[in-house]
Amino acid sequence: MTNHRLELLRDLYSRMVTIRLAEERLADLVTAGEVGCPCHLYIGQEAIAAGVCAALETDDTVWGGHRSHGHYLAKGGDLGAMFAEIFGKVLGCAEGRGGSMHLLATDVGILGTVPIVAATIPLATGAALASKLRRDGRVAIAFFGDGAMEEGHCHESMNLAALYALPIVFVCENNFYASHMALTGRRAADNLVTAADAHAMPGEVVDGNDAVAVYDAAVRAVARARAGVGPTLLECRTFRWRGHVGPSWDMDVGVKRRDELQQWLDRDPIRLLRRVMESAGVAGAAFDEVDERVRAEIRAAEAFARSAPCPPADELDTHVYATGAR
Amino acid sequence: MRTLTYAAAIREAFAQLLEADPRVFVIGQGLWSPWYVGQSMTGLDVEFGRERILDSPVAENATTGAAVGAALAGMRPIVVHPRMDFMLLAVDPIVNQAANWSYMFAGKVPAPVVIRGIINRGGEQAAQHSQALQAMFMHVPGLKIVMPSTPYDAKGLLIAAVNDGNPVLYIDDRWLYEAAGPVPEEMYQVPIGSGVVRRPGTDLTVVASSYVAAQAVEAARTLEARGFDPEVIDLRSIKPWDRELVFASIRKTSRLLVVDGAWKTCGVAAEIAAAAAEHVFEHLSAPVARLTLPDAPAPMSRPLERAYYIHAPRIVEAVEHLMASRRPQRALVLS
Ligand SMILES: Cc1ncc(C[n+]2csc(CCOP(=O)(O)OP(=O)(O)O)c2C)c(N)n1
Ligand SMILES: [Mg+2]
Numbered sequence: 290m291t292n293h294r295l296e297l298l299r300d301l302y303s304r305m306v307t308i309r310l311a312e313e314r315l316a317d318l319v320t321a322g323e324v325g326c327p328c329h330l331y332i333g334q335e336a337i338a339a340g341v342c343a344a345l346e347t348d349d350t351v352w353g354g355h356r357s358h359g360h361y362l363a364k365g366g367d368l369g370a371m372f373a374e375i376f377g378k379v380l381g382c383a384e385g386r387g388g389s390m391h392l393l394a395t396d397v398g399i400l401g402t403v404p405i406v407a408a409t410i411p412l413a414t415g416a417a418l419a420s421k422l423r424r425d426g427r428v429a430i431a432f433f434g435d436g437a438m439e440e441g442h443c444h445e446s447m448n449l450a451a452l453y454a455l456p457i458v459f460v461c462e463n464n465f466y467a468s469h470m471a472l473t474g475r476r477a478a479d480n481l482v483t484a485a486d487a488h489a490m491p492g493e494v495v496d497g498n499d500a501v502a503v504y505d506a507a508v509r510a511v512a513r514a515r516a517g518v519g520p521t522l523l524e525c526r527t528f529r530w531r532g533h534v535g536p537s538w539d540m541d542v543g544v545k546r547r548d549e550l551q552q553w554l555d556r557d558p559i560r561l562l563r564r565v566m567e568s569a570g571v572a573g574a575a576f577d578e579v580d581e582r583v584r585a586e587i588r589a590a591e592a593f594a595r596s597a598p599c600p601p602a603d604e605l606d607t608h609v610y611a612t613g614a615r
Numbered sequence: 616m617r618t619l620t621y622a623a624a625i626r627e628a629f630a631q632l633l634e635a636d637p638r639v640f641v642i643g644q645g646l647w648s649p650w651y652v653g654q655s656m657t658g659l660d661v662e663f664g665r666e667r668i669l670d671s672p673v674a675e676n677a678t679t680g681a682a683v684g685a686a687l688a689g690m691r692p693i694v695v696h697p698r699m700d701f702m703l704l705a706v707d708p709i710v711n712q713a714a715n716w717s718y719m720f721a722g723k724v725p726a727p728v729v730i731r732g733i734i735n736r737g738g739e740q741a742a743q744h745s746q747a748l749q750a751m752f753m754h755v756p757g758l759k760i761v762m763p764s765t766p767y768d769a770k771g772l773l774i775a776a777v778n779d780g781n782p783v784l785y786i787d788d789r790w791l792y793e794a795a796g797p798v799p800e801e802m803y804q805v806p807i808g809s810g811v812v813r814r815p816g817t818d819l820t821v822v823a824s825s826y827v828a829a830q831a832v833e834a835a836r837t838l839e840a841r842g843f844d845p846e847v848i849d850l851r852s853i854k855p856w857d858r859e860l861v862f863a864s865i866r867k868t869s870r871l872l873v874v875d876g877a878w879k880t881c882g883v884a885a886e887i888a889a890a891a892a893e894h895v896f897e898h899l900s901a902p903v904a905r906l907t908l909p910d911a912p913a914p915m916s917r918p919l920e921r922a923y924y925i926h927a928p929r930i931v932e933a934v935e936h937l938m939a940s941r942r943p944q945r946a947l948v949l950s
């Protein structure tokens with residue numbers, strides 16, 4: 290394995306562990322009642338955010354939804370600002386106006402993640418349109434779930450993007466559930482990727498638990514976008530380990546999910562990557578080192594969040610309109 | 616009489632409607648879920664089959680459009696939006712289609728569809744998971760809108776909505792789901808457009824609906840202890856709303872406070888205040904007061920949330936404030 294490739298694996302590992310450990314801490318905080326806002330955990334899907342974001346430049350934009358801690362962290366969003374946001378504090382990335390489902394990191398291309406399903410797919414398309422008009426070379430990534438593909442404007446956006454050859458990659462994270470409903474109860478066939486054909490763009494099914502496979506697919510799609518050839522649809526197949534919202538494992542969909550979940554636990558994306566790295570000669574201590582560094586970062590982020598105040602009650606109408614020239 | 620919670624009363628209305636009329640079916644998200652719509656539809660899919668209780672894909676526009684289409688084709692569909700915020704993705708079938716259909720086709724093809732939009736807020740959910748959007752829809756001719764505040768009305772208004780023969784927006788509030796009250800076992804209707812005096816009084820008229828109406832009743836208890844005698848009117852329907860009931864009350868009390876758990880500008884309270892100014896101006900002894908949310912999106916952070924929403928204490932405050940105010944004497948203009 291080349292050094293360059295090994296560096297990539299280390300990078301992916303670091304991004305994924307950051308997401309995993311940060312969310313495990315958040316899960317504990319929700320359980321303890323210290324975090325009150327709804328948190329949709331990304332645990333189990335880390336390879337997708339990490340693989341895609343590792344293929345991006347800093348000013349490429351990334352768009353997400355209700356389950357976007359992973360997108361935010363993988364793209365380089367600040368941990369402390371995320372924790373503070375989830376605690377509803379003024380030092381949060383949205384100054385405590387949004388919480389977990391409203392992440393923002395303008396310095397790394399995240400202009401807002403929001404919980405209306407599929408809402409950011411057309412917005413990502415618009416960012417890509419802006420890039421095309423400005424010829425700024427940026428690529429937009431629309432991250433969305435299998436459920437989002439049931440919304441009409443997902444398909445309207447794909448058509449626009451293909452028609453105008455926009456620099457965008459549609460990344461569908463198919464975790465086979467939309468809240469309590471399995472994919473089989475919501476679609477006549479397990480064929481999400483075929484939407485690409487319908488909209489005349491390439492589509493690829495990717496093992497969403499294999500960070501390297503995601504990265505390689507993202508590199509191809511991003512290159513296509515940046516070259517002005519047009520959009521790509523990546524269907525990354527994966528599974529969320531926890532409940533739709535909150536830290537529980539399967540309360541919302543009943544026991545049936547438990548067996549299904551077990552198969553996916555056996556394919557833990559972090560362990561899969563670690564195995565690849567180990568066979569390339571990376572020693573156990575190297576992983577411990579990363580884990581320790583990330584744990585320290587999370588402790589610092591939490592302390593930062595706790596130390597900040599909440600916004601004052603008389604600021605209800607602050608920010609309703611933006612002020613200042615842009 | 617037997618007591619049910621608000622959520623159980625809604626469930627019973629669904630069950631009786633499904634039992635009584637084979638044209639009734641329900642479509643929307645979360646209908647097979649044990650938690651998505653609280654306990655307001657639990658087990659209906661088991662009782663009536665998943666053909667008539669459709670837990671749908673994430674497709675508000677298509678499911679609402681399909682409900683409207685099925686209504687035009689002779690069915691009595693109820694489409695459920697577990698949050699009003701999501702219902703915004705279905706504005707075309709509601710506003711352009713259902714609301715206009717009767718008029719556009721000279722009343723020959725009615726659109727007897729019920730659109731249930733649930734207000735689900737608080738809990739640090741922020742701007743897109745908190746909205747109460749009744750006013751937007753109140754603006755639209757051709758729609759009827761009901762907003763029950765008690766278990767009795769929750770059941771009776773859902774049954775009336777399905778039987779109305781027009782598109783009816785049925786708005787229920789998750790903050791009321793645990794509230795218990797008397798509910799008859801038989802099928803009954805609460806007439807759409809008729810309000811009710813929840814507490815007769817002589818000092819001022821408090822007009823509200825849904826959650827804030829229940830809070831106004833609670834506020835009245837505190838106010839009574841402080842020596843005030845408010846009349847509390849629960850509108851139950853906001854379109855059409857019971858103008859005569861409100862006007863008669865104002866003629867008696869001479870003061871009006873309108874409470875609405877939504878934004879102020881162009882809101883339900885604005886409409887009622889304007890109507891009062893048009894029709895019973897001479898009976899008002901103080902400026903009309905409105906208690907609403909500020910014109911700002913729902914915040915997330917707890918202290919902001921606490922300051923944002925209206926509960927009973929804020930109504931008490933607003934009543935006391937209004938009781939202290941008086942209509943300004945017209946200034947004498949000397950020439
Ligand atoms: C327009 C809209 N409809 C419904 C919802 C409620 N909702 C929140 S998340 C979700 C499931 C989304 O599933 P998917 O897109 O697969 O994402 P996942 O939760 O699996 O990450 C639904 C239906 C919503 N937030 N927005
Ligand atoms: Mg999903």
